[in-house]
Amino acid sequence: MWLFALPALLVNVCIILIPGLLTLAAAFFFWDGVGTPVWAGLANFQGLFEDPVFWSALTNNFIWTAIFLIIPMCLAVVMAAALMIAPRSRIVVQSIIFLPRILAAAITGRIFQGMIFSPTTGLVGWLNGLGFSISDPLADPDRSLYAVAAVDIWHWWGFLAVVFFAAMRQISVDQIEAARLDGAGFFALLRYVLLPGIQPTLVLMMILTVIWSFQVFEFIYIVTQGGPAYGSEVLATLAYRNAFFNGDVGKATAAACVMSLFGLCATSVYIWLQSRDGAHAA
Amino acid sequence: MAQDGRKVVTFWFAQANSDGQAALRSNLVDAFNASQDKHLLQLEVKGAAVNNLLKVALVAGNGPDIVQTSGPSYLTAIANAGQVLPLDEFAARYKWRERFLPALLNTGIYGEKLYALPRDYESMHLFYNKQLFGQNGWTLPTNRAEFELLADAALAKGIIPFGAGNADWKGVNEWLMTVFFNNVAGPDNVRKELSGELPWTAPPFAEAVELSRAWYNKGYFGKNYFSLTIEQSFLQVVNGKAAMAMGGTWAFGTKSYGMSKPDTVMDVAPIAGLSDRVTAPLVHLACGATLSIAKNSQNAEGAAAVFEFMLSRKFYENMNRDWPGKWALPVKDLPPDLLKGIGYPLFEKTIAGLHEAFSGGRFGFTTWTFWPNASNGYIIEGIEQVWLNRITTEAFLNRLQTVFSQEFKEGKVPPLPPRTA
Numbered sequence: 001m002w003l004f005a006l007p008a009l010l011v012n013v014c015i016i017l018i019p020g021l022l023t024l025a026a027a028f029f030f031w032d033g034v035g036t037p038v039w040a041g042l043a044n045f046q047g048l049f050e051d052p053v054f055w056s057a058l059t060n061n062f063i064w065t066a067i068f069l070i071i072p073m074c075l076a077v078v079m080a081a082a083l084m085i086a087p088r089s090r091i092v093v094q095s096i097i098f099l100p101r102i103l104a105a106a107i108t109g110r111i112f113q114g115m116i117f118s119p120t121t122g123l124v125g126w127l128n129g130l131g132f133s134i135s136d137p138l139a140d141p142d143r144s145l146y147a148v149a150a151v152d153i154w155h156w157w158g159f160l161a162v163v164f165f166a167a168m169r170q171i172s173v174d175q176i177e178a179a180r181l182d183g184a185g186f187f188a189l190l191r192y193v194l195l196p197g198i199q200p201t202l203v204l205m206m207i208l209t210v211i212w213s214f215q216v217f218e219f220i221y222i223v224t225q226g227g228p229a230y231g232s233e234v235l236a237t238l239a240y241r242n243a244f245f246n247g248d249v250g251k252a253t254a255a256a257c258v259m260s261l262f263g264l265c266a267t268s269v270y271i272w273l274q275s276r277d278g279a280h281a282a
Numbered sequence: 283m284a285q286d287g288r289k290v291v292t293f294w295f296a297q298a299n300s301d302g303q304a305a306l307r308s309n310l311v312d313a314f315n316a317s318q319d320k321h322l323l324q325l326e327v328k329g330a331a332v333n334n335l336l337k338v339a340l341v342a343g344n345g346p347d348i349v350q351t352s353g354p355s356y357l358t359a360i361a362n363a364g365q366v367l368p369l370d371e372f373a374a375r376y377k378w379r380e381r382f383l384p385a386l387l388n389t390g391i392y393g394e395k396l397y398a399l400p401r402d403y404e405s406m407h408l409f410y411n412k413q414l415f416g417q418n419g420w421t422l423p424t425n426r427a428e429f430e431l432l433a434d435a436a437l438a439k440g441i442i443p444f445g446a447g448n449a450d451w452k453g454v455n456e457w458l459m460t461v462f463f464n465n466v467a468g469p470d471n472v473r474k475e476l477s478g479e480l481p482w483t484a485p486p487f488a489e490a491v492e493l494s495r496a497w498y499n500k501g502y503f504g505k506n507y508f509s510l511t512i513e514q515s516f517l518q519v520v521n522g523k524a525a526m527a528m529g530g531t532w533a534f535g536t537k538s539y540g541m542s543k544p545d546t547v548m549d550v551a552p553i554a555g556l557s558d559r560v561t562a563p564l565v566h567l568a569c570g571a572t573l574s575i576a577k578n579s580q581n582a583e584g585a586a587a588v589f590e591f592m593l594s595r596k597f598y599e600n601m602n603r604d605w606p607g608k609w610a611l612p613v614k615d616l617p618p619d620l621l622k623g624i625g626y627p628l629f630e631k632t633i634a635g636l637h638e639a640f641s642g643g644r645f646g647f648t649t650w651t652f653w654p655n656a657s658n659g660y661i662i663e664g665i666e667q668v669w670l671n672r673i674t675t676e677a678f679l680n681r682l683q684t685v686f687s688q689e690f691k692e693g694k695v696p697p698l699p700p701r702t703a
Contacts, residue, residue, distance in 0.1 A: 032694075033337045035363035053663075113449070119506050120514060138449075139508035141670055225452055228508045229666040241663075244334045246656040247359050247694075 020260075026253040033249045044254040054255065057226075057233040060145050061262070064234065065213035067149045068156075069206060075153075076160035077202075081190045083165045084176070094165070097158030105155070109222035112151045113138065141231025144224050148232050152219045160205060164198055171197035203273060210266040214259050235259045288322040291584035292346040295325055296332040296571070298605075301537060303327055305604035313600075314591045321584035340365040340576060347579040348588060350401070350571055353651050354389040354696035355658060357572045361390075361397040362693065366574035368395040372586040381593065385640050386612035388699040389569050389651065398572035399589055402610045403636055405552070405565040406461050406648070409533065409541075410526040411519050412549040414441070420525070424563075426493075426556040433502045436525045445517075445524030446503040447510025454512060455662045456649040458503075459494065460566055461528050461553055464646030466490035468559035469701060472647050476698055478690050482683040483676070486559065491668060491675045493556060498669040508666075513538050520547060528553060531636065532570065534607035534629045543626040550628050552635065565639045567699065568648035570608075595620060602629075612640065643702035652696050654689035657682060 027044055029037035048054045079097065083090050100108065119125045119136045127134050137147035171194065179193045195202070217236035220226060226237035235255050243252035298306060306325060314323045326346075328335055333356050339345035340360065349366050351357045360366055373379050373396050379387065382400065390398030408422075415421070418439070423429040433443035448454035463472055467486035474480040475487070497503065504510070504524065516533065518524035520540035533539050541548050552563035573592075575585040591597060592609075598616045601609040603624040610633055618634040639645055649658050660682055667673045689695065 032359045032363070034341055034359050034365055117509070119509050136506065136509040139506065141666075141672065227452065227663070227666055229670045229672050230663065241659060246659040248656055 023253050023256055026249055027257050029250050031249040032247040033243065040250055044250040047251055048254045053230050053233060053238060056230055057235050057238045060232065060234050061214050063145060064149060064216055065210055068209050068213050072153050072157035072160050075157045076164050079161040080164035080168050081186065081194050084168050084194065085186065094162055097161055100155045101159040105218040106222055108151060108155050109219055113223055117147060138224055139228060141229040144228060145232040148220050148223045151223060163205065164201065167198040167201035168194050207266050207270040211263045214262040288320060289581045289584050291321050291323045291348065291581050291588055293323060293325045293348040294328045294332055294336065294346045295350060296328060296352060297330050298327050299536065302535065302605045302608060305601055309597060309600040309604060313597065314588055317591060318587065321581065321587055323588055343578045345576045347576055347581050347585045349574040349576050352571060353569050354572060355650060355653055355655055357398050357574065358654065358694055358696045361392050365577050366397050367577055367579065367582060368397060369575065370396050376590050381613050381615055383612040383614060383640055385567060385643060385645065385699040386569055388697055390572055391697055398574040400569040400612050401571035401573050402569065402608060403612045403640055404531050404568040404570045405636055406457055406528055407531055407550050407632060408526055408553045409519060409529050409548060409550050411522055411547055413547050414522045414525055422551055424554045429556065437501060442504040442518060442524035443502040443526065445515040445519040445527040446507055447512060447515035448507060449509055450511040452662050455665050456658060457530060458528060459661050459665055460648045462490040462494040463487065464566055465553055465556040465560050465564055466493055469564065469646035473698060473701065476647065476652055476695055482686060483679045487679055488675055489557065491678060494665065495668050495675065516540065531632055532607045534626065535605050545628055548628065550632055564646050565636055566648045567640060567645040568651045643700060645701060652698060654694035656689055657686040660685050
């Protein structure tokens with residue numbers, strides 16, 4: 001049987017495991033990316049942990065994770081449930097909410113940067129012209145992370161809603177009808193029928209959200225480059241800057257290892273849950 | 283090998299706007315290929331990520347023949363790693379050492395060997411709206427007090443003193459800090475610091491950083507520094523919404539900035555000293571790009587022939603006419619008066635001024651040319667924390683000193699040319 005898995009396994013070993021191990025090894029060397037690596041022991045990790053920017057980046061990753069575990073999840077669940085009870089609008093609504101997902105991150109980023117947040121060309125500037133005093137959140141280190149998260153949520157929640165809707169459609173129609181005959185309103189239906197019915201999908205998406213939140217890079221790099229004043233810096237932007245601008249590949253890979261550690265934890269939880277469910281099913 | 287028996291020379295170019303790409307195709311690629319029948323130049327415009335691509339490709343042995351970096355601070359790691367060839371043999375044949383301005387050529391010399399030729403020279407300058415100055419009776423500031431008087435007067439009239447914005451390129455931070463470090467602390471102190479004779483925490487640098495923080499917090503750079511792109515902020519000056527901009531001489535080559543030739547609105551000048559240490563306007567020595575030959579090049583002869591072609595008068599005139607500011611080769615026998623007649627008086631006078639100052643050793647040092655990578659990176663990122671009052675000037679300079687001393691110890695500081703007082 002394992003022969004069927006061999007091609008995929010080989011590809012994964014070549015393009016994930018080996019580069020992953022090399023990355024792990026690079027964290028223990030001083031290397032500028034072109035010269036000869038020099039053994040560093042734990043110095044790269046020590047340098048990373050002594051850098052206050054690392055801790056603020058790590059904190060931002062946790063904030064990002066919390067935001068994405070709550071806001072898009074809630075929006076998506078409510079929208080999916082609404083689609084379940086309003087079948088006539090399904091096609092149009094699904095198309096609209098899924099649209100941001102097919103736009104390239106660079107385009108989405110530029111739309112929000114130039115057409116929404118910009119004080120000269122965007123909605124913010126227009127509102128200022130009307131007398132409202134609103135500043136560009138991307139220019140404020142205390143708000144820039146939340147502003148970029150808003151961009152990513154706009155891009156992401158529709159996809160989640162479609163996934164949850166697909167899962168809800170697997171729930172027995174009889175069960176839903178029975179609940180409605182018993183007088184269950186929208187939120188009661190959601191609470192007692194739909195959410196329990198999509199629990200495995202919900203858990204999977206939450207675990208994937210944790211993994212993706214520690215890998216987040218593109219929207220932050222496109223919109224704020226981690227700034228201003230490191231306000232929206234996360235581990236991936238920190239690693240990228242160290243590797244490609246500061247010429248410190250060792251420190252960059254140390255940061256990448258920390259990112260992977262959190263991804264590994266989330267993956268372990270997922271595998272444990274799967275094995276537990278498998279044991280219960282057996 | 284190309285079909286007609288010519289040997290191919292590959293060249294990766296970084297960013298080029300549409301004018302620049304057209305100029306490169308006609309004035310470099312087509313003209314070089316038509317000028318001889320041994321080599322075939324093939325050029326690819328790779329975009330902003332070229333420095334990263336280049337490093338990976340060179341380590342893998344698959345880089346282009348011509349290695350162009352974004353300046354000496356990028357070149358240092360590549361040269362130290364032996365990824366580019368010493369050019370001394372070609373330099374002797376073509377007399378490059380005698381022809382280039384020493385201050386610029388020095389940036390490509392590591393341990394007595396020449397590893398790169400400078401492609402251009404640049405400097406920070408003060409671009410200002412002379413119409414606006416005339417209407418308000420303002421004159422070009424000659425010291426810090428005059429700058430501040432003018433800036434306060436501009437603010438009182440609702441005019442932004444300095445058009446500035448880094449929304450699309452954080453490197454704008456280092457452009458400004460190049461001015462503050464040199465024009466406040468003085469170029470001799472900067473050179474001492476880069477030579478390891480003076481720490482970053484010394485009072486002249488603290489004064490420079492403090493002044494930058496004070497100007498930012500007074501609103502001299504406008505309210506939207508972090509929201510505006512370079513182009514938007516420069517257009518503020520051209521449109522009279524801002525009075526001045528501290529910008530690089532490469533601005534001449536970007537039509538969308540709104541300058542015209544000849545220009546009735548804008549004028550340009552070296553930036554005045556901002557402390558008692560700097561009493562005259564100062565230009566800042568910058569090399570925006572270096573040219574080397576890859577260690578694994580299959581056609582080093584061809585690459586050298588391309589370099590020699592670039593030193594021709596015809597190429598110099600054509601490139602500076604079609605893409606001003608990007609290819610100001612620092613070569614003694616290409617005097618700036620060759621540019622008279624291209625119909626761009628502001629550019630002509632700026633290049634003439636730079637040529638004279640750089641030939642005479644009177645210049646400051648730009649961060650993107652002479653600072654090692656991590657120190658430069660910290661200036662770009664960390665100074666925002668100072669401006670936004672997240673950390674103190676002292677904390678910023680302490681951190682900078684820590685990062686710099688490590689890089690200095692590792693030999694990562696690019697070669698420093700001597701200067702005269």
